[in-house]
Amino acid sequence: MTTHYLFRSTSEALALAVHRQTFKRCLVLLGLTLGLLLLYLCLGSTRIPPMDVIATLISPDTSEHRFVIQTLRLPRGLLALLVGAGLGVSGALLQQLVRNPLASPDIIGISDGAALGAVLFLAWLAGTVSLTWLPPVAIASAAITATVIYGLAWTPGSTTAVAPIRLVLVGIALAAALKAVATLVLVMSPLSTTVQAYIWLTGTVYGAQWQDVTRLLPWTLTLIPVAMLAARALTLLGMNDEQSRGLGLAVGRYRLLLLACSVGLAGSAVAFAGGMAFVGLMAPHLARRYTGQTSTGLILGAGLTGACLVLMADLLGRVAFLPQDLPAGIFVSGVGAPFFIYLLYRRRS
Amino acid sequence: MLSTLPVKALGLTLCLALLLATTLASIALGQTAMSFATVINALFNYDASQIEHIIVRANRLNRAVLAALVGSSLAIAGTLMQAMTRNGLASPSLLGINAGALFFVALAFTFLSLTRLQDYIYIAFFGAAIAGLLVYSLGMTGSASRSPVSIVLAGAAITALFLAFTQGLLILNRESLEGILYWLGGSVAGKPLSSVVPFLPFYGIAIVGTALLVRQINLMMLDDDVARSLGQRVVITRLALGVVIVLLAGGAVALAGMIGFIGLIIPHLARGLFGRDHRWVLPSAAMLGASLLLGADTLSRFIVPPQEVPVGALTALVGTPVFIAIARKRSPTL
Numbered sequence: 001m002t003t004h005y006l007f008r009s010t011s012e013a014l015a016l017a018v019h020r021q022t023f024k025r026c027l028v029l030l031g032l033t034l035g036l037l038l039l040y041l042c043l044g045s046t047r048i049p050p051m052d053v054i055a056t057l058i059s060p061d062t063s064e065h066r067f068v069i070q071t072l073r074l075p076r077g078l079l080a081l082l083v084g085a086g087l088g089v090s091g092a093l094l095q096q097l098v099r100n101p102l103a104s105p106d107i108i109g110i111s112d113g114a115a116l117g118a119v120l121f122l123a124w125l126a127g128t129v130s131l132t133w134l135p136p137v138a139i140a141s142a143a144i145t146a147t148v149i150y151g152l153a154w155t156p157g158s159t160t161a162v163a164p165i166r167l168v169l170v171g172i173a174l175a176a177a178l179k180a181v182a183t184l185v186l187v188m189s190p191l192s193t194t195v196q197a198y199i200w201l202t203g204t205v206y207g208a209q210w211q212d213v214t215r216l217l218p219w220t221l222t223l224i225p226v227a228m229l230a231a232r233a234l235t236l237l238g239m240n241d242e243q244s245r246g247l248g249l250a251v252g253r254y255r256l257l258l259l260a261c262s263v264g265l266a267g268s269a270v271a272f273a274g275g276m277a278f279v280g281l282m283a284p285h286l287a288r289r290y291t292g293q294t295s296t297g298l299i300l301g302a303g304l305t306g307a308c309l310v311l312m313a314d315l316l317g318r319v320a321f322l323p324q325d326l327p328a329g330i331f332v333s334g335v336g337a338p339f340f341i342y343l344l345y346r347r348r349s
Numbered sequence: 350m351l352s353t354l355p356v357k358a359l360g361l362t363l364c365l366a367l368l369l370a371t372t373l374a375s376i377a378l379g380q381t382a383m384s385f386a387t388v389i390n391a392l393f394n395y396d397a398s399q400i401e402h403i404i405v406r407a408n409r410l411n412r413a414v415l416a417a418l419v420g421s422s423l424a425i426a427g428t429l430m431q432a433m434t435r436n437g438l439a440s441p442s443l444l445g446i447n448a449g450a451l452f453f454v455a456l457a458f459t460f461l462s463l464t465r466l467q468d469y470i471y472i473a474f475f476g477a478a479i480a481g482l483l484v485y486s487l488g489m490t491g492s493a494s495r496s497p498v499s500i501v502l503a504g505a506a507i508t509a510l511f512l513a514f515t516q517g518l519l520i521l522n523r524e525s526l527e528g529i530l531y532w533l534g535g536s537v538a539g540k541p542l543s544s545v546v547p548f549l550p551f552y553g554i555a556i557v558g559t560a561l562l563v564r565q566i567n568l569m570m571l572d573d574d575v576a577r578s579l580g581q582r583v584v585i586t587r588l589a590l591g592v593v594i595v596l597l598a599g600g601a602v603a604l605a606g607m608i609g610f611i612g613l614i615i616p617h618l619a620r621g622l623f624g625r626d627h628r629w630v631l632p633s634a635a636m637l638g639a640s641l642l643l644g645a646d647t648l649s650r651f652i653v654p655p656q657e658v659p660v661g662a663l664t665a666l667v668g669t670p671v672f673i674a675i676a677r678k679r680s681p682t683l
Contacts, residue, residue, distance in 0.1 A: 102502060107509075152673055169438070169498060169676035172505050173669050176443075176609065180665030183534045188653050202516045277509065326520060333513030340506040344487050344499070 022297030025290055029304040033081070036308055040077045040315050041069055045322060079208040079272060080314045080328065081307040082220050084279055086269035088306020089224055091280025092287065092298050093262035096238045097255060098167055102343065104281035105142075105266035108171025111277070112178035113145025114138040114270035115201060119182050131211075135219055135271040142267030146259065149174055203276035203329020205314055212272050219268035224303060227261045230254060231295035238295075276329050278336020279306050285343070309335075350624050357629055360622055364636040368417070371643035375413040376405055379650045415537040415545055416646045416660075417639040418552060419605045424638020425559060426597040427612025428619065428631055432566050433590050434489060437617065437675050438501045441477075441598035442609035444488075445507030449480020450602035451533070452511040452518075459522045467547040470603040474551075476511075477599035481591060483507050535608035535661020537646055548600045555596040559631060562589060566627045608661040610668020611638050617671065641667075 005018045041053045048056075048065050056063035060070050091104040105111045118138045121129075125137075152174075153167040182201065227234075233254035236244035244251050266280065287301030313331035320326070351360045377388045383401050390396070391405035423441060430439040441447050453476030454469055461468075484507050488500030515533075559566075565586045568576045573583050601608065615638040616630070623629035642660065645667070649658040 107505065152677065166676060169501060170673055172443075172501065173672040173676060176672075177665055177669035180534075180609075180662040180669075184658055184662040188656060188658065202520065277513070321521070324521065326517070330513060330517040330520065333509065334517065337506060337510030337513055341483075341487065341503075341510065344503050344506055 018296055019294045022291045022293050022301075026297065026300045026304065029291070029301060029308075033304050033308050033311070036311050036315075037077050037081065040080075040311055041073050043315060043319050044068070044073065075210045075213050076205050076208040076314070077311060078213045079205045079216065080310045082213065082216050083205065083269040083273040083276060084283070084306035084308065084310030085224065085303040086216075086220050086265040086306070087276060087279040087310070088283030088287070088302040088304070089227055089299055090262045090265040090269070091282075091306075092284035092302035093227060093234065093258050093265075094280070095284050096234050096295070096298070097258055097262070099238060100168060101285065102168060102281070102340075103171075104278070104284075105262070106275065106277040106280055107175070107340075108168055109149060109175035109178055110142050110146050110171075110263060110266050111270050111275055111280075112175045112182070114142035114267040115275050116178050116182045116185070117141025117267075118271050118274075119185050119201070123185055132215060135215060135268045138271035139219075139264050139267030142263045142270070143260070145174065145178065146263045201275050202327045203274045203332065204317075204327035205273050205310075206325060206327065208272075216268055216272050219264060223261045223264050223268075224299070227258065227265075227299055228296060230258055230261070231299055234258060234295040234299075273310075274327075274329065276310060277333050278340065279309055279332055281343075282336050282339050283309060285339070351622055352624075357623060361629065361633055361636075364633045364640075367640045368636045368643075371640040371647070372413050372417060375416060375643045375647045376409040378647050379409065380655060411540055411542040411544075412537050412646060413643060414542065415540055415604060416642045418545055418548065419537060419601045419608060420611055420639040420642030421635040422552065422555070422597040422601040422638075423608060423611040423642075424615035424619075424634045425555070425631060426594045426601070427638075428616040428627070428634045429559065429566065429590050429594050429597075430612070431616045432569050432627065433587060433594075434500060435570065436500060437678075438498075438613070438672070440610070440613035440616075441594070441601070442607070442612060443501060443508075443672075444484045444504035445480045445511060446477045446484070446594070446598045447602050447607050447609065448508040448511035448515070449478075449483075450474075450476040450599045451607055452476055452515045453479070454603060455515045455518045459518050465547075466544055466603075470547055470551070470600055473599040473603035474595055475599075477595045477602065478591075480507055480511060481595060485591075533607055534659025535606045535664070536657075536659050537605045537642070538657060540604070545604065548604055551596045551600055555593045555600075558589065558593045562586065562593070563627050563631065566590070566631075567625070570625055570627075606661065608642065608664055610664045610672070611641055613675075614668050614671045615641060617675065 003020055005020060005023060007018070038050055038053060041057075042048050042050055046065075046068060048068065052063070052065060053069060056065045056069045057074075060066050063069075087105065094103045094105060094108075094110075095101055115138075117140065118134060120141075121134055121137045125133075149167065149171050152170045186201075233244075233249055236247055236249045237251065237255060237258070241251055269276065283306035284298065284302040287298055287305045290305075291297040291301030309332060310328055313335075314328035316331045317326040317328045351357045373385060373388060376392075377383055377385055381401065381404055383405075387401050388405060391399075391402040392410070395406060396402050426446075427440040430441065430444065431437055433439075450473040453472045457469065457472045484500065484503045487506075488503035519533075565581060568579055568581050569583075569586060569590075576583055576586075598612070615634050618637055619630045619634035623633055642664070645663045646660045649660045649663055652658045652663075
């Protein structure tokens with residue numbers, strides 16, 4: 001009995017091995033995500049029964065709930081889903097690449113770099129330049145930040161090139177500096193509502209529109225499949241460089257490709273939802289327990305788990321403190337920070 | 350490094366001169382620049398009919414006093430923390446003590462209707478103590494104590510936790526956010542001189558405590574076992590130092606909000622000048638810390654006039670390169 005489903009192109013340039021059990025578990029996770037999305041669409045200041053929601057989704061024109069579902073909840077839910085998936089996959093790639101379970105785009109400063117880029121853009125260019133440019137700007141600033149972190153953590157002459165611990169330390173320092181600059185920009189900028197910008201920095205998908213979804217979608221839909229196709233390299237990159245080179249991997253090229261995917265996913269997610277901290281840390285850890293036998297499973301699982309996390313957090317933010325609508329970022333951090341502490345505690349003993 | 354006694358004494362005198370110079374600059378410079386003669390007159394020869402004198406007495410002087418107190422508190426707290434953990438990356442802002450104090454102050458601000466500033470100071474002490482205990486137990490006990498990085502990671506986690514809670518509180522209570530956001534950035538502006546009075550007794554206790562503990566601190570820089578064999582009660586010293594750190598860091602947060610990196614940079618500077626003898630390091634750190642915050646606060650008035658930049662953002666910008674330089678060294682232990 002085979003334990004894997006194999007997909008190979010004829011030249012074997014592309015190959016995908018999906019562990020059977022992982023595949024089934026991913027399906028379960030997908031079902032869970034969709035169920036959560038349905039719940040997300042049902043609950044809110046007006047409650048809509050599930051059957052009505054499904055009816056509205058199938059034939060929107062005849063439904064009385066069209067506005068609530070089509071205009072308000074669905075784009076917001078989908079954006080939460082995409083953001084969560086992006087951050088989850090980004091964190092999974094990063095943890096594997098720097099071989100450190102504590103790495104995640106928000107802890108080592110990549111998210112803060114993206115957020116700073118986005119804040120600068122929103123504060124000074126949003127009036128004159130189309131918002132379509134927001135994700136590229138955020139991704140570019142995330143990439144610059146990642147390069148700077150990598151460069152600063154570099155030790156010339158050492159075989160491992162970058163010591164993971166130093167990468168994390170430099171990242172923490174840079175994250176603090178970038179946060180400071182973002183605060184500076186917020187206080188100084190012509191943004192009329194500092195409060196709104198601040199809420200955005202906390203991480204929120206409030207007021208999401210279809211445009212946001214369609215602007216983020218292309219990035220998620222290209223970068224996650226690319227990461228999936230490079231997943232077999234990810235397994236090897238998790239070992240040490242000599243081993244993976246010995247197994248015939250172009251280490252440098254694949255590391256760069258996967259790092260670019262990770263940075264791109266984090267940057268584009270931050271561009272639309274602000275600093276949603278800890279998703280990139282938590283999702284891969286949870287996924288590793290459930291679907292982490294293979295890299296493909298890890299990526300899929302982390303993406304789905306991330307999507308569930310953000311969706312749940314936003315649902316809580318919308319429903320728990322009615323009529324207040326709280327940013328999802330608060331709930332994500334409220335769970336994520338204790339989780340981080342738990343990870344540290346476990347490493348301790 | 351300064352080695353002989355006269356040179357060290359000269360160094361300390363220069364630190365004092367720097368402190369005086371930055372204090373004077375902080376009072377004299379700003380939107381309304383004034384001559385030093387005017388400043389001296391306003392301080393010692395007050396004339397209520399002159400606008401410049403009023404500015405000095407009502408605005409600049411408070412700021413300078415507050416900046417000096419907060420700067421020196423943070424610098425002493427940082428020096429003590431680095432000595433206690435033997436870790437060059439320890440400081441009140443990085444290890445989450447500031448964030449803990451901030452969260453509890455914000456909590457009290459939202460749910461209790463406290464009016465007296467003292468109450469906020471007590472609450473900040475409480476928050477600083479909670480965060481300090483959490484970080485210490487996560488990062489300094491068990492096998493984690495061997496790695497200097499683990500306490501920094503624990504600090505980052507605790508900071509993130511308390512900042513997230515604070516953000517939640519502030520967003521729940523939006524009316525107060527605009528005002529508090531500035532405070533979150535750290536600021537010594539716009540407080541009356543009387544606001545520092547409740548903090549003074551604690552500052553005094555902390556300074557006296559530090560002075561009494563100086564010899565123990567020097568021994569703490571060695572191994573625990575060595576300190577013990579030299580007759581030190583390590584646990585009691587640690588506890589006493591912990592109390593002093595909480596008083597200084599918590600008080601600084603209650604007065605001026607989140608001002609980072611002073612407690613990180615200044616100890617390195619002071620040790621670089623005066624070596625490992627804390628009889629010299631601590632007083633110089635206090636003066637240099639006060640000077641740094643006074644200087645940064647003065648600078649913050651000139652970056653985008655007429656607006657003022659939160660001074661905490663400035664100190665973070667200065668502090669990050671220093672942090673990275675320390676982190677890049679092979680080992681951040683002292």
